[in-house]
Amino acid sequence: MADKPKVAVYWLGACAGCDESIVDLNETLLQLAQVVDIVLWPVAMDFKYAHIEALKDGEISLSILSGSVRNSDHEEMAGLLRKKSKLVLALGACACFGGTAGLANFKTKEEIFSWVYLDAPTVVNPEARFPQTETRVDGKVLTLPEFYDHVYTLDQIIEVDYYLPGCPPPPDLIANAVNSVLTGDLPPIGSTLAPRMALCDTCSRNKKKPSKMEITQIKRIHEVEADPDSCFLAEGIICMGPATRTGCGETCMKTNLPCRGCFGPPPGVVGAGPKYLSALTSLIKAEKTEEIHEIIKDIVDPAGYFYRFTQPSSILGRKKPKKQMEE
Amino acid sequence: MAESNPKLVCFSCKFGWGYLSEESALASKITNWIPVVCSGKIDTSHILKAFRAGADGVLILGCSEGHCHFQDGNIQTEKKVLLLQKVLETFGIEQERLEIQLSMDPDGQNIPLLIKKMEENLIKLGPIKRL
The missing domain is CATH 3.40.50.700 (NADH:ubiquinone oxidoreductase-like, 20kDa subunit)
Incomplete structure (x- = not known):
């Protein structure tokens, strides 16, 4: 051994x-x-x-x-x-x-604790007790890890x-x-x-992608019956493929689900979220402000979509730990 | 942010804004001004990096609809900005902190005025709370 x-x-x-x-x-x-x-x-x-x-x-x-x-x-x-x-x-x-789990950074520690231990409809906590890092019981000290902000x-x-x-x-x-x-x-x-390529480079649906894509309506995957061979974006379904590294084996595509971005950005890209936002908007067919609003209003929770796996490493989401800041 | 001195970054298209004026003369009146060759050149990461670096607001001045020298760079950026505003809101950055105006101002005399107007709004908003 x-x-x-x-x-x-x-x-x-x-x-x-x-x-x-x-x-x-x-x-x-x-x-x-x-x-x-x-x-x-x-x-x-x-x-x-x-x-x-x-x-x-x-x-x-x-x-x-x-x-x-x-x-x-x-x-x-x-x-x-x-x-x-x-x-x-x-x-x-x-x-x-x-x-x-990094999406929790869109809320403060206080908001999370209030919801989980006080406000959620299934919670009964009349004395408003929250977890403590130290609790004294019968002369002994019980400890819990500190939940960071x-x-x-x-x-x-x-x-x-x-x-x-x-x-x-x-x-x-x-x-x-x-x-x-x-x-x-x-x-x-x-x-x-x-691998170093973007998912679209290896996606089998790429072959059926039209030469010019124009999104006139954003659809969510559960609202439509997606064609099992077509490019999701060509159908107006948000797919993170253009801003995501390949290597996953396209397991989501194979079950007719769009990419959610779990492999993070391809090499050289800091922040998949903003890059994806740029890619998506370039496909939106709109020439007037009202037309843009009309199409993007159907993107429910854009930050959640674009930063689903990358919030803590993103340009705005990253933060130095307290210890490193003190050094 | 000092109470009366918000930090604003302004990107403007050289084809629509201030091309008849001496750039250095205009620049002496404006801090954090970045003239670009087309508003379509402004990447979402430039905007986010400005906020990350401490900007209280970002103002983008592009050419009016139908007047982009490169066909539709202004509209491409407008699309990015309108969607990015929603994303910023989730990060705790109010939508009013990112503005786009599609218009023309060959003399560029309006640039300091527009900046001043947005700065006044930023003073009302106060500092960014979350970052």
């Missing part, structure tokens, strides 16, 4: 979908277990954090971290695993860009060596990433271990 490279898999502010995708490696996972020593994987196996703390710095060859950083526990574990690991892979849209991407908290986006990332890219680490065949630090 001692000679095998050590691998840790950990979830921060995550839903376990990324872990599920690792499980979807199926038999490959068994082969992997033969050649690496999994030292931490809370979703699948039982470990003690004390064992990780006892390891030497840099002793873990690869830590695969999924999820965003929303509370002090996430930050502590991310810091611990960074210290103990040679390489850190940010796995999934949440670790890479903040993910859907912002959702952070992993690289806003610790240094990240490689990125593999997706919600979840597909098993084939996970296998490639782990193999690259094991064989040492790695691209430069900071690389995203996924």
Whole structure:
């Protein structure tokens, strides 16, 4: 066991979908277990954090971290695993860009707490009690992690060596990433271990795209019966393909759903949201202000659409953690 | 934002705004003024970066409808701006902080006036609360 490279898999502010995708490696996972020593994987196996703390710095060859950083526990574990690991892979849209959980940045911590613990119709909390980081019970102190006022991407908290986006990332890219680490065949630090093209470049629907697209009405996917072969945008259905990196295997397209942007922007693009907004508006057929208003009024929650996975890494959404600001 | 001194960034099209005046003379009257070759050249990320860098408002001056030197750059930007206003609202930035005016002003004498008018609105709005 001692000679095998050590691998840790950990979830921060995550839903376990990324872990599920690792499980979807199926038999490959068994082969992997033969050649690496999994030292931490809370979703699948039982470990003690004390064992990780006892390891030497840099002793873990690869830590695969999924999820965003929303509370002090996430930050502590991310810091611990960074210290103990040679390489850190940010796995999934949440670790890479903040993910859907990052949409919470459109609300303040106070608004979230008020809704969750007071105002939501199913909540009964007459004494208006909110979670505390410390509570004294029978002379003992119970603690909870501190809920931060912002959702952070992993690289806003610790240094990240490689990125593999997706919600979840597909098993084939996970296998490639782990193999690259094991064989040492790695691209430069900071690389995203996924193809460099936009989704439209690999989308099979691209063949049926008209030479000139003109959107006169925005439609939502549940309101229409979308043609299974046609370009969604040509039908006026919002599809994030033009501003999204490919590599997902087009799983959404194959089930007749438009791209939601979970692979984040292609290389060189800061902020998929504004780039997508520009791309979409260029397709809208309108020549007068009133015509523009008439068409865009049907885009329900544009910020939610365009920043669905990337709010915390976006130009306006990104924020430095308190600790880094103090330094 | 100081109470009486909001930071406003103004982008204007060189083909419609101030082309008969000396650019440096106009620039001496206006801070944070960025004349561009067509309002269609203004990218959404330029606008967002201005807000990120501390702007309280962004004003875009493009050519009037049907008068774009490059066919429809002005309309392309108007479409971006009208949708971006909705996005900014979600970020806690009021729609009034991003304005577009499609018109013509060869002397550019109206540019400082329009800026002043928008600055007055920005003073009423106060500083951006969320960023």
